[in-house]
Amino acid sequence: MHPIISVSNVTKKYASGLVALNGVSLDIERGEIFALLGPNGAGKTTLIGIICGIVNASGGTVAVDGHGIGKDYRAARSLIGLVPQELATDTFETVWNTVSFSRGLFGLPPSPAHIAKVLKDLSLLDRRNSKILTLSGGMKRRVMIAKALAHEPQILFLDEPTAGVDVELRKSMWDLIRQLNASGVTIILTTHYIEEAEEMAGRIGVINKGEIVVVEEKAELIRKLGRKQLTLDLQKRLDAIPEGLDGHPLALAADGRQLIYTYDSKSERTGIASLLKDLSEAGIRFKDLSTQQSSLEDIFVGLVSQK
Amino acid sequence: MNWRGVLAIxxxxxxxxxxxxxxxxxxxxxxxxxxxVVFGSAIGSRIDSIDGVNYGAFIVPGLIMLTLLTNSIANASFGIYFPRFIGTVYEILSAPVSPFEIVLGYVGAAATKSVILGLIILATAGFFVPLQIAHPFWMLLFLVLTAVTFSLFGFLIGIWADNFEKLQAIPLLVITPLTFLGGSFYSIGVLPPFWRKVTLFNPVVYLISGFRWSFYNIADVSVALSLGMTAVFLAICAFLVWRVFKTGYRLKT
Structure with a gap:
């Protein structure tokens, strides 16, 4: 099956001369949750803008379910729901009207049942006759999601969906996204909260300075690029790392009561055996040890700072 | 055609x-x-009739035009400027609606409002002065054509403006003076020959003259010329709007 979105060699140079995207190619698979990660200004929003028709690309092509976004823009856009990063709502409209407007705009006949369902899923149903003006920030964010879902899209773009959203609401939004995904909607979310990508995504793409740095299955990415840490709880406190252990990448932690050894889990030789041998020769005894897989955040920082 | 999209807008x-x-x-x-009250009754009672038309009645077409122009521009410019200003324009741009459909929605609504307003003012005028409409069909045609043309013009201003000051500048600094100097309150025949020539460069003269003709059968310039100039201005605005969408000017980055 062909990818639901196919981005090929897309570039974007703004009039100011800023190159926001530099030859980006990316395939989004049908039915997946894809997280696009990158620091501020990496080009995430620009890329989404191009796919959705808000930004004109300087070069390259994009196809949505086989429909080119240029000539065949109606078919392409009909499939997409977009929730942009900035809160932008029609202040004086009611929740119900603004969501119904979105459905009409996409050319669909009115469906009070569908609108009611979307509002219910987003816990907005009892506020349906409220003016958006009177809603809290978190509710406005949900109104924007409701608008994007009004036309029953197959693809949902969420640009920083949980920026400025409290923890509880974030969790309920994640649940909603999972539900949508389970019903067959392909989800593309951008975030700079690693936690969010780690929690939600099946695949992760990292973008930095307008280029895709890596696209990988989440677990694979963590496994491949993951560094592991071995933590040794010492019997006796150390003031400094003894001389005989200089060759190992060691750090002292917990006020000298822990030694932390960082290694690459994918390399053939992790160096653990020789470390343990050197430790015993230096007379350093430990009472416990544990290993930890580094988080996506560590990987991300590593990738971005390499560039 | 995405008619539902047009209807939504x-x-x-x-x-x-x-x-x-x-x-x-x-x-x-x-x-x-x-x-x-001021021009028609208070001052108008001391002014002779113009070309056989009572002064109060004479200014009715000009006043309707004045309202039509300012309101078409204000409505259409605000209609597209505000979504740009608050950011909700993203939805219009990412929806499966063509530029033509977007314009049809915004400009159609702005023109509708202006035409309704024009008719309300016409009815209001009926309370103050004796009205006659010699050519009702042409009157409506001029009304609709002008409303559409200046709503398109307003749409352009709403796209061009990047602050509220610019949004106000053109109606205030260009349209209002042109309307006042375009013969709303007088026949350009009363001007000295030199100024009469200068006035002919004012496009509003043609709108008001044609519109007034449809009421009282009197005109400063020929009706065909009035209609022609309105059509030309309509074509220019339509072309510029087409260019805006073609290039993405101020709508897409």
Missing amino acids: YGFEMARWRRTLMQSVVSPVISTSLYF
Whole structure:
């Protein structure tokens, strides 16, 4: 099956001369949750803008379910729901009207049942006759999601969906996204909260300075690029790392009561055996040890700072 | 054609109008009534009739045009400027609606409001002065053509403007003076020959003259010329709007 979105060699140079995207190619698979990660200004929003028709690309092509976004823009856009990063709502409209407007705009006949369902899923149903003006920030964010879902899209773009959203609401939004995904909607979310990508995504793409740095299955990415840490709880406190252990990448932690050894889990030789041998020769005894897989955040920082 | 999309935009714009009915309908009606009281009754009673038409009645077409132009521009420019300003324009741009459909929705709504307003003012005028409409069909045609043309023009201003000051500048600094100098309150025949020539460069002269002809059968310039100039201005605005969408000017980055 062909990818639901196919981005090929897309570039974007703004009039100011800023190159926001530099030859980006990316395939989004049908039915997946894809997280696009990158620091501020990496080009995430620009890329989404191009796919959705808000930004004109300087070069390259994009196809949505086989429909080119240029000539065949109606078919392409009909499939997409977009929730942009900035809160932008029609202040004086009611929740119900603004969501119904979105459905009409996409050319669909009115469906009070569908609108009611979307509002219910987003816990907005009892506020349906409220003016958006009177809603809290978190509710406005949900109104924007409701608008994007009004036309029953197959693809949902969420640009920083949980920026400025409290923890509880974030969790309920994640649940909603999972539900949508389970019903067959392909989800593309951008975030700079690693936690969010780690929690939600099946695949992760990292973008930095307008280029895709890596696209990988989440677990694979963590496994491949993951560094592991071995933590040794010492019997006796150390003031400094003894001389005989200089060759190992060691750090002292917990006020000298822990030694932390960082290694690459994918390399053939992790160096653990020789470390343990050197430790015993230096007379350093430990009472416990544990290993930890580094988080996506560590990987991300590593990738971005390499560039 | 995504007719439902057009209707959504059109309906949204008309709803905005209904929400601000006081400001959109009542205030132009009051200000026009004041014109009738001041120019028509107080001052007009001391002015001879022009080309056989009572002065109060003579200014009716000009006053309707004045309202039509300012309101078409204000409605259409605000209609597209505000979504750009608050950011909700993203939705229009990412929806499966063509530029033509977007314009049809926004400009159609703005023109509808102006035509309704024009008719309300016409009815209001009936309370103050004796009215006659010699050519009702042409009167409506001029009304609709002008409303559409200046709504397109307003749409352009709403796209060009990147702050509220610019949004106000063209109506205030260009349209209002042109309308006042375009023969709203006088026949350009009363001007000295030199100024009469200068006035012919004012496009509003042709609108008012043609419109007045449809009421009283009197015109400053030929009716064909009036209609022609209106059509030319309509074509220019339509072309510029087409260019805006072609290039993405101020709408897409």
